[in-house]
Amino acid sequence: MELTGAEIFVRCLAEQGVEHLFGYPGGAVLPIYDALYQQDKVQHVLVRHEQAATHAADGYARSTGKPGVVLVTSGPGATNAVTGIATAYMDSIPLVVFTGQVPTALIGNDAFQEVDSVGITRPCVKHNFLVKDVRDLATTIKKAFYIATTGRPGPVVVDIPKDVSAAKAEFHYPKRVTMRSYNPVTKGHPRQIRKAVDLMLTAKRPMLYTGGGVILSNASSQLVQLTRLLGFPITNTLMGLGGYPATDRQCLGMLGMHGTYEANMGMHNCDVLIAIGARFDDRVTGNIEKFCPTAQIIHIDIDPASISKNVKVDVPIVGPVDQVLKEMLAVIKEIKGKPDAAALQVWWKQIEEWRAMDCLKFDRDSELIKPQAVLESLYKITRGNAYVTSDVGQHQMWAAQFYKFDKPNRWINSGGLGTMGFGLPAAMGVQFAHPKETVACVTGEGSIQMCIQELSTCLQYKLPLKVINLNNRYLGMVRQWQQFFYDGRYAMSYMESLPDFVKLAESYGHVGMQITRPEDVEPALKEAFKMKDRLVFMDFITDQSENVYPMIPAGAGQNEMILV
C-alpha cells in the first residue's frame, strides 16, 4: 500500500522507537502535522520557539543517550533551530532535526519562508540531507538516525519539501543501513592499547583527564573500574562531570579555567596524562605552550580528528571509550599489571596538599546570599540525585563546582557552544524523558530571559521543573571579565528593568518565590522541592560582587590560577 511522505515520516519515527518529537508547526510541514494528528505513537511536544525545540530534544538526548528528535517548518523555523543544532554539534549530541522545505518546484525561487536549510546548517551538523523524492524518504530517515547515533554522535538535519511529504510511495523502513563512506571505528587498536597500559603502569605521577566522551559512550562503569584498579587521580571536564563519582576520594573535581586547584596542578605536574573522551579544549588547556610540560600523553577518542588537534599526543587510541577501557582492563588483568604504588603514594601526598588549599571556599558569613551556598543547599536537598540543567555564565560554573554529580547523564549544559537560553528548554526535555525524576534548572536572570517563553510549554505539559534563578542583576561572567581585564568598565553587563520573576512565574500559572536572605535559602528550597507537581520559579537575589574562583586567566598556564 502506498503512503504519503508525511505518513511515511510518522511510521519511520514509530519504528525507530521515537516517543517524543519536539516541534512547532508551519506551512511547509502541514502535511506532516496532519499525519501526526491521526496517530498516537509519537507524542508531539509543542514548544514556543524552535530554538527551544532543539534544546529540549538535546536535553532529552543527554539524559537518556537516545537521539532527540525535532520537527520545525521551513525558513524561520529552520533558522531558529540553528542555535540548538550548533549547541548539539559542539557537544556531540545525537539529534535528528526535520525541517520543512518549500515544494521542490519552488526551491531557489525565493519562495515564501524559503531558506537554504541544508546550506545554513552544513557547518554545524554531522551530516544533512535534502529529500527530493518521496521514495528516498524512509531510507534517508534511517540513515539520519544511524549517522546521528553512531561514531562520534552529532546532529543530522533532514530537509523535507512540502510536495515530498504530500507525494505517495510504498513504505519500507530498512532495519539497517550501510554507507560505504561511513564506517565508524568499533574497537581500539590492540597494540596501541597495550602500549598505553605499559606506559600507565610505569607512571610516577599519572593523571586521568576524562570528558563528555565517557558519558556519550556510556563508559562510566568501565572508567570507575579502571580508576579504582589503578588508584590514579582523576579529573573531569565540564562535559564529563558525573562520568566518575564526584564524591569519590580519587576525584579531584573539574579542571580548566574554573576547575579546582588540585586538578589543574595535577595536570600541570603529571608525567603521564590519560585523556579519555576529552578534546583538549582551550578552556581546559589554558595556554597550550604551557600545557602539561612534563607529561607523556595517551589519548582515547572515537574521532581521529580530535587526536593531536590541539596537543600532540604520544599514544593515540582511536575507538569507542567503553570498548577501549574494557580492553585495557582485560590487558591489565592478563599481564597482572600493577601501578607503581610507592610513587603513587608520594604523588597523592602532593595532591592532598593542593587539595588542602580548599580552592572553592567562599564567605559563609555573608549577609547576602552567596550563589555557591545556593548550589550547596540544592545539592544537599536533592541528595545529589537531581538532573541539573544549566544556562551559561557564572551560575553554570558554580553548579559545576558545587553540585557533586555521582552519576552520568545528570549534568546537562551547553559546554562547547555556551548557549544562553539552553537551560529551561533542556530541562523540559529531561523531564519528558524522566517524568518521575527531580529536574532542576540552574540559571541566571540574563540566561533565563533568552528562552523564558517556555514557561508556557511547561504549564501545558505540567512539567514540575524547579528553576533556580541566581539573580545578581548582572551578566555575571561578562561583569567578572570586565572587572578583571577591562578596569571595571561594565559595558552593557548590568541587567536593568528586570521583570518581577515571581509575578512572571505566576502569570504563566506556576509558583514563584523570591529569596533574599541567606537563612531562607534552604527552607525555601525544601518547600519548593516538596511541590512535586508544580513548576517552582525561585528567584534568589544574590551577592552582585561574587566572582567565580579559582580562575586561569586566558593565556595563562594551568599552574597560574587566580585563587580567591
Add this chain to the structure above:
Amino acid sequence: MENEAGALSRVAGLFSARGYNIESLTVAPTEDESLSRMTLVTTGTDEVVEQITKQLNKLIDVVKLMDMQEGPHIEREMMLIKTRAIGPAREEVKRLSDIFRGRIIDVTDKIYTIEVTGTSAKLNAFVEAMAETDIIEVVRSGVMGIARGEKSLRV
C-alpha cells in the same frame, strides 16, 4: 566522493570554516557515475595537513582519501591561453607553443588559442615565456593527480 549535490560545498565549506587554503581544486565524475574524483591542492605544516586529512575523512560524502605527497605520483594541469597573434608575434607564439608542446586549438587572423598540459610549474613557465606577447585570457584546470605504479585510489 559521492557524486551528490552538495558534496563539493561540504569540502569547500570545511576549508573556509577551518581556515585552510585551497590552492586548486578539480572535480568530475569517474567511470563509476556514483563517484566523483576530486584533486585538491593545499598547503600547510605536517600537522595542518594531517588535520585536514582527518577532517576530510569525517565528511560523510568523502569515500576515500589519499595524500599524494606520501608517494611518487604524477600531477597534471591543463591551461588554455588566448593570445594576440599579429605580425612578428604570430611566429614567435607558435614557436613558444611548440617548445612547450602546446597545441594551437583555435586560430583567427588575429588570435591563437593554445592548449598546454603539464605540471603547474611548467604552465607557470609557459606563461612567463609568453610575457612579451599580448595575453588576452588564461584558463587553468587546476591540478589532477594520480599515484605512480600499482598504487591506486579506488573504492
